[in-house]
Every structure is written in C-alpha cells, then in structure tokens.
Amino acid sequence: MSPPLDSIKDSDAPIITYTLHNNLYLNITNRCSLRCRFCPKFNHQWDVQGYRLRLPQDxxxxxxxxxxxxxxxxxxxxxxxxxxxxxxxxxxxSVASQVRAQGNKVRVNTDGLANLLYNQDITPQLEGRVDALSVSLNAQDATTYEYHCRPSLPRSYDAMLDFVGRARRYVPKITLTAIDGLDGVDIAACERIAEDLGVGFRRRLLGRVG
Ligand code: SF4
Structure with missing residues (x-):
C-alpha cells in the first residue's frame, strides 16, 4: 500500500494504491478522453487528499x-x-478479477465512455468482475456537459447515457454523480435522469475524491 504524501519524498515510487474512507483506491492511469475544467490535473494540481497521483507511466x-x-x-x-x-x-x-477472487468488492469510478472509446459494447465484460460503477454524469444536458468536461470524442454525453443503460444488465449497483456548485449544473435534473434510468444518484462536492 502506498504511503500518505507527508511521508514520501520526490524520489519515492509513484502512488498506485492509496487509502481513503476505509477503501483502497487504484490509480492505474492519468489518461482521459475528457479534459474537465474542474479536474485538479488540468489546474496544475496532482495532489488529491494528500496523495500525489501523477504517474510517470502506467x-x-x-x-x-x-x-x-x-x-x-x-x-x-x-x-x-x-x-x-x-x-x-x-x-x-484483469486486476478486478483477481481482487474479487480474494473476496473483495470492486467499484469503478468512470466517465462511462468505454463503449465510445472502443467502438463496441464492453459492458458484458464487467459481469462478475465489477460490483459497482460510479459514472460521472456531470450535467443534465449535452451542452452543459461539453462546457465543463470538454470531451475529445464526439457525442460523448449520449454515449455515456447509453453505456449506463447497457451496464445495468451486468453490474449490480450503478450510481450517477454530479458536482454541486458548477455553473449551470442542475443537480435536481441530474437526479431525475438517474431515476429515469433506474440507477442511483450521488451529489458530489468539488475536490472531493471517492
Ligand atoms: S475529472 Fe475529468 S479529466 Fe479529470 S480525471 Fe476525471 S474524467 Fe479525467
């Protein structure tokens, strides 16, 4: 397990795992197809809750x-x-399978854009490997989403909603999230989208990981 920030030096190994809220978090890449305006890394901030999450390589x-x-x-x-x-x-x-084989629950916090990225429905591959998905809805409509998340792939918002609809068959628990306090984001409308999809909803606070 990786140490907290105040106990590591610049020369120490990059942080792959870190603990918060009695969970173990896995930091497996810094790559994204989104460039969210609120993302710490696009605001020159790689330290999250005392952990330095910049990876020199995956x-x-x-x-x-x-x-x-x-x-x-x-x-x-x-x-x-x-x-x-x-x-x-x-x-x-691969890692999720091995974690579950040890009897632990696996959650993936995701942008929900994997089907768009790979141009295929990958959701069946989640069955038996992922217990929960936390999907960044982030906005109640595509225009607001595109403003805040700056997707590099076209039609990302619709693709994310479609991903959620498909993943319901394979993942027992799905929660959509949106960040309270961002310009133009209507949290109540986001919650209604989650209700319509038959999944959970969680209001997030800016800068809070989890
Ligand atoms: S906040 Fe957006 S840009 Fe930052 S890691 Fe998450 S999906 Fe990627």
Whole structure:
C-alpha cells in the first residue's frame, strides 16, 4: 500500500494504491478522453487528499497486484485516480478479477465512455468482475456537459447515457454523480435522469475524491 504524501519524498515510487474512507483506491492511469475544467490535473494540481497521483507511466498488472497488499478490512477496492481507468480496460478487468477472487468488492469510478472509446459494447465484460460503477454524469444536458468536461470524442454525453443503460444488465449497483456548485449544473435534473434510468444518484462536492 502506498504511503500518505507527508511521508514520501520526490524520489519515492509513484502512488498506485492509496487509502481513503476505509477503501483502497487504484490509480492505474492519468489518461482521459475528457479534459474537465474542474479536474485538479488540468489546474496544475496532482495532489488529491494528500496523495500525489501523477504517474510517470502506467503501471502494469504485476506492478498493481504487488502494490495491493493485504485486502482484508477494506469496504471496497475502487479504480479511481487522476485518469479514466477504462482507458486501460484489459488491465482493469484483469486486476478486478483477481481482487474479487480474494473476496473483495470492486467499484469503478468512470466517465462511462468505454463503449465510445472502443467502438463496441464492453459492458458484458464487467459481469462478475465489477460490483459497482460510479459514472460521472456531470450535467443534465449535452451542452452543459461539453462546457465543463470538454470531451475529445464526439457525442460523448449520449454515449455515456447509453453505456449506463447497457451496464445495468451486468453490474449490480450503478450510481450517477454530479458536482454541486458548477455553473449551470442542475443537480435536481441530474437526479431525475438517474431515476429515469433506474440507477442511483450521488451529489458530489468539488475536490472531493471517492
Ligand atoms: S474524467 Fe476525471 S480525471 Fe479525467 S479529466 Fe475529468 S475529472 Fe479529470
């Protein structure tokens, strides 16, 4: 397990795993197809809750597994760093399978754009590997989403909603999230979208990881 920021030096190894809220978080890439205006990394800030999440390179499966340590006692193992974990789908699925084989729950915090990125429906591959998805809805409509998230792939907002609809068949728990306080974001409208899709909703606070 990786140490908190105040106990590491610049020369220390990059942080692949970190603990928050009694969960173990996995930081497996810094890559994203979004460039969210509110993202710490696009505001020259790589430290999140005392952890420096900048990676010099993506860790491979063996590096991630060797960093996991003893998983007993964690509520969840959560793929969530300053990057989109589904950018590394094969790695994510491989590590998730091995985490679940140890009896732990797996959550993936995602932009919900994997189907768009890979131009195929990847949601069946989540079955039996991922217990929960937390999907960044971020806005009640495509215009507001595009303003705040600056997607590099066209039709990202619609693709994200379609991903959620498909993933419901394979992932037991799905929660949409949106950040309260961003210009033009209507939290009540976001919550209604989640209700219409039959999934959960969580209002997030700016700068809060989890
Ligand atoms: S999806 Fe997450 S990591 Fe990627 S740019 Fe947006 S906030 Fe940052």
């Amino acid at each position: 860790p491979d499966v063996s590096e991630i597994l060797s960093d996991l340590g003893d998983l007993k006692g964690y509520r969840e193992v959560v793929f969530c760093g300053l990057g989109e974990p589904s950018q590394r789908l094969d790695t994510l699925l």
